[in-house]
Amino acid sequence: MIGISIATKWEYEAALEYFGIKNDEIFAYPFGEYFIRTMNDTELVFYSTGVRKVNGVGGTQYMISKYNLTKVIVAGTCAGIDDRFRNLDIIVPDKAVQYDCTVKEVEPLIKQSFIVDIDLSKYGNVFYTGTIGTADKAVVMWKDYLELKENKITIADTEAGAIAYICKKNDVECIIVKGISDFPTDESNSDPFESNIEQINVYIENTPKVMNKIFGEYLIRFI
Template structure:
């Protein structure tokens, strides 16, 4: 069985719409809802987890403990960090890191014990790859964006790196498929609340577009 981990409300709503999920198919569990499909002849379970690392890890550990999942695909949106990539580009990271696990004043931002290498090459798929950085603090402020750029982060989110870490603990393969929904903007001369609100609006608008691209073009390749 393949597990499909989806974090935010907007991402899961787009997933429900894409797969035409009926109300009677949606099953509640402690972290959200799940439903099942068969894709490429394999049983697939789609589940929402809620946002941030605790929910992402908790939801995935619950699913790994209750279902015979042998592979987890983390799908959803992310913030663009590397300027070579544009909004709506899909990234399949070959490295997942957590960058809020150190005292960065005296330690490297990316601590080796929290880095997970992902073997994407074995699938033989021509795709954009790189490093996804995960932290509970979303990349909204410009200074955070610049710090991640300086440390070679390609895209950033608030769940995937932690989920990859817990999958490694469970000896379950994890593939991350993320689409860039938004890019932080320099809020120096703006009201921070207004800047944040505008970024959220862009995120909400682009989420269904990202999810559709993932499901149309990439999901079947990794199942």
């Protein structure tokens, strides 16, 4: 069985709607909810985890153990960092890093021990790729965006790098499929709270568009 890891409630609600899931097809588990569908003759368990690394890792480890998963696909939204891309572009990273695991004042922002290389060679090359950076702190502030850009991060989120790390520990293949829902904005000439609210509204508006694109155009490629 393959697991499809989904973090936020908006992403999971988009999944429920896309697949036409009825209430009696939804099951609860300690980190959220899940449902099962078959695609390309393969059983898939779509599970919500909640946001941030501890939830993503906990939910994924639970599902690996419960269903003996052979692969985990992390599907969801992300913040854009590399300005060569635009909102709604789908990125399939070939590298996942965690960038909040160091004392960055005296250490590199990204330690080698928290880098996971992802082999995409058997899936072809007809998709955008790059590096996803993960931290418990979402990329909202402009200074954080600039720091990640300087470190050649393509996209950023709050769970995928940690899920890739725990999959590696379990010897389970991990594929990350993320769609850009929003880019951080320079809040220096505006109210930071209003700027943040505006970014959240863009995220909420774009989330179902991203998820529908992942489910409709990308998921089948990695099963």
